Amino acid sequence: MGNQEKKKRIGVYICHCGGNISDYVDVEQLRDMMDKEENVAISKNVMFACADSNQKEMVKDIRENNLDGIVVASCSPKLHLHTFRNVAQRAGLNPYNYVQVNVREQCSWAHSDHPDQASVKAAGLIRAGIQRVSYSEALEPVKIKAIKSVVIVGAGVAGMRSAIELARMGNEVFLMEKESRAGGHVAGWNSLYPTGTSGEELTRKMLEQIRRIPSIKLFTSSHVTNVTGSLGNFTVEVNVGSHGEEVLKLPAGAILVTTGFSPNIPDEGQFSYGLSESVITLPEFKKRIETASGKLNIGGKEIHSIAFIYCVGMRQSGGPNKYCSRTCCTSTMHASLELHKKFDDMKSIHLYRDIRTYGKQEVLYDQASKQGDLFLMYKEKEPPVVTVEGKKVKIEVTDHLTSKRKLEVKPDLLVLVTGMEARDDSKQMAQLLKIPVGNDRFFNEIHPKLRPVETVINGVMLGGSCQGPKNITESIQSSMSAAAKINALLCKDSLEMEPIVARITEEACTWCGKCAEVCDYDAIFQMETNGKVVAGVNGATCTGCGICTPVCPVDAIEVAQYTNLEIESMIDGFMAPVKLEEKLAEAGTESSAGEGLMKEYPGIWKEILKQIEAEPLTIPQIAQQLQQESQQITYHVMTMNKYHILEAAGMDDDHAYFLYTPKL
Amino acid sequence: MEPTKKSPKILVFSTDKISDPGIDQAGLRKLHYSPSVYVISMPCSSGIKPRWIMHAFEQGFDGVFIAADGHECSYSATCPDRTNTIINEAQRLMEEKKISPKRIRMAALCSVCAEPFVGHMNNFSKILADIGPDAG
Structure with a gap:
């Protein structure tokens, strides 16, 4: 920890994003500036970093130049983090030695009103990226063998429907119900909108289906008493029977919580x-x-x-x-x-x-x-x-x-x-499964829009109204979505989990227990190593939130990718002095976007230009000569046309396609 | 806000899942704020170390803004309290260095809080410009 060697051969790619970045940010000056940065082996401008052709070029660059870290300055990492991690992997570079710098959403677009200052900011952002990748570590995903079984807690409509789907997808399902009968609140409801079917009929039909599927085991009057393990290999302890006559230990690769709601009861008066x-x-x-x-x-x-x-x-x-x-x-x-x-x-x-x-x-x-x-x-x-x-x-x-x-x-x-309230016993379930609870006392998903059924606990998903008020349609939608997510995890032979978790510097740790105290996930434990009592981290249960890191009095715990070196060097990168020459061309004009970039064009563009140099050609003709798909060539030709690299030169004989010729 | 050469430099700690998408959305919608704002995305605001905040001030940042998840935090219901403790500790360290406690601010921002983020940045920039250089 804290002593990783700096990377020596970093590749920097600054994306035009077809003008979305380069119309406001002086990407050419930045490329030259980054080329002079310490430990940068190559610095390039690319029209579209995410384009297939560029990805291939990057793989080639990494291999030929023996790059040990790459930085792509382009759009938000929310869009292409995994795209470029995969590029690194294909080139034999550890995917965690890649850093994406957001110079579009958080720079060129946000500061399109001040292009000169956007360029200065982009320089800081890219330098911070270079600094960060300099100290990045090669990390290996935590690999886990998954059990193909799921425990579903709550046999209301959401739980029953997802049990049927998960079983159909080849999983063993243990469906737990606290009450003496399955069906939840819906079983007691009369005519349902819009079909007019009664709740009793709806739940009865689901129950009949469940009984016909041997891989679903339904336990009524059952209570979850303890949960241990992590994604791929949980053990769920359950008391079955109104007096807890039978105690079961159920193996589960994942857990789906569909415990539903409680109806609000007004106060007396x-x-x-x-x-x-x-x-x-x-x-x-x-x-x-x-x-x-x-x-x-x-x-x-x-x-x-x-x-x-x-x-x-x-x-x-x-x-x-x-x-x-x-x-x-x-x-x-x-x-x-x-x-x-x-x-x-x-x-x-x-x-x-x-x-x-x-x-x-x-x-x-x-x-x-x-x-x-x-x-x-x-x-x-x-x-x-x-x-x-x-x-x-x-x-x-x-x-x-x-x-x-x-x-x-x-x-x-x-x-x-x-209306609906969170169940009185939801706090107990939250404690057993370590699911965060919101202010409204319902269970919290990771993100209501982007990751609506996952919790921060890997392998624990939410469905139905335990997340908040939902009607039957919405409850079933969310539980089916959770079922699909679970199956996507368990259908693989082994699971790969993000290695961005906490770790301890054993030499510095004096075991005061503060990190373990604040961890909501019981991921930190006391252990003895070389005759010394220190903290240990369970990588499978650690969520990488980092809550444990600021509480350590001796700074002996950190989260991978968020080390002192990485964060503090990023801050240094932001603040490094930037000197940019004023652009000659008017910022934002289309002509400036395409000029003088010939040597930086992707390989495929050079090939296209070579083909149309001798005589104008149509897209199908270019595709045929380059043995590429027409769709792929259309994409590149349209972009080249936008940036005045080529232009239309009339129609072919059948008047079916435009002919294209170089413009520059 | 109209940026000038003296626009205060602000370091924002955002959160990867909740507030960072909100900041991205401000850009997507071309809602402008000061180009002297730089963002570091974290998993959770409760994982920010006071020493990083101090490092930012030492390197010349005029202000630090924590775009927290508040009660929406997907990791812990105690996140607002824990982040508050971090800010208190940072302010204690700032006091030792005679740095005004007003140079650090926190607000809960969600994934659609594009306008509130821009509002916070404009407001904080004005506050920092009014503070001027610290005595220390």
Whole structure:
């Protein structure tokens, strides 16, 4: 740690990105500048670094020049980090001796208003990249043999559906359910939108399928008590039976958590809940509609008018549930429609804050409006005031749709529209699996948009409403996505994990235990080596977050690729003095982008120019002569045309294709 | 912000999964901020060492900005507190070197926080320009 030898033969590639970078950043001056940097063996400009032809050139360069590190200054690493890691690998260079510098999103585009200063910044960024790669280490991925079995925790619709898919893909599946029956909340629901199928029927059919698949083992009344191991080889300890009669140790390559949600229960007295039989929650109301026949009697009286108060316990600007539960508006519209279908002479009054019947569910809102439901809008700061007297309910509400008129509503029944909350036992599950929990107490994925079903724990995925409120479609979508992700991991013979994990300098470590204390993943342990007690790191469970590194009083722990040398040398690179000559050509003009670059053209461009030198040719003719695919040649010819390297010279005899000739 | 030769130099520590995509998006949308802003992407803001912050000041950066994940951090619910502890420690070290504590700032930024990022950079640049050189 901290004594790696500096790289001696670094290759630097500065991408034009077809003008996206070079229109604002003086890539030619930067190329010359980087060529003079210490330990830089070659420095090049490339039109498109990611192009196939350039990748081949890079492989050739690395081999011929015996490069020991490469820097590509181009777009965000989010796009092409793996592209160039693969280039390095193909050339026999360790992929971790490659650094990508973002001179597009974080430079040329962000500072297109000041091209001169963008060039200065780009110089700093590239120098930082060179510094970083100078101290980069060759790392080897952690290889793990994976067991082709999955433990799914929670046999609601999300868990059952993903169990079926994972089994079909050839995995052994252990499906755990805490309750005495599978199906979750959905099993107790009546007609579902839009098919009209009942929840009972939907879950029963899934259960029948599960029973027909021998590689799925369903355990009801089961509780996960302990989880050990890591991706590819977890052991999940489970107590089965209402009294924990049987203890199982299940092997799992991955774990899928589909534990679902808990319905929100209002506090006693909140909108008079619990003070009268005439105030109930939406799930209770739906159950009553389902079981009643002929007339709707609740609390010993016949019901003809119902008021719904929306957003109860949700969207609390001052409370814990700041989020919108998303499904409750639709569920209420659906309940109101079912009510009118089943019983005569009904009136629904909706006291809402906003209606969020998104997507196709808007149809239900439309239908409810057309059947004559009344909608009154209230604000969070001015909630309806409910008073009850025995079975009588009185609601005072300020309607913000009618010039804030104060209205009084006296329905036969008040239904509180409550939403979804994280399960009470989710904290326990989070502790067992080390899954991070958000402020809303639901489980946190790595990224809601980019990695929506993965957690920071390799091999532990999320599906369904344990991540946040979801309807059935969305729950199944996310659990199927998690199933596909899991199968993609387990279908390989061996798994490769990023080696960017923490490591200890044993000479410096005095084992104070602080690093282990802050690690949420139990990845750091005490060990003895050469008669000394020091910290050790389990590379399979370490997430590489680095939380352990600033707490070490003797700086004896660091994360690969984020070492003091790498970070501090990057800072030095940013601050190194930059002297750029003023450009003669106007920045941003197309003509400046293509001129004087002949010697830097990719090999394929030179080949194309050679072909069309003697006589103008069409794209299919060039492709045929170079024995390349037409599509590939089209791509290059179009780019060369954009930068005035070649130009159209009329049509061929059949008037089917343009002929091209060199322009420069 | 209109950059000048004296535009304060800001080092931003972003996070690879959450705030860095937000900063990328600012560029993608050509929302301009000072070209004296340089970004180092980390896995988590709780892994930033105070010695790196001090190194940045020693090398001439005028300010350090931590674009943290806040409560959205995918690694730890304690991330905001831990990052805060790092900032406190950095400020203690800064005080020893007579560097104004205002030269370090933190804000939670998410993957779509392009405009808030630009706002923070413009605002921080102004604050740093107002501070001027430190006595130390």
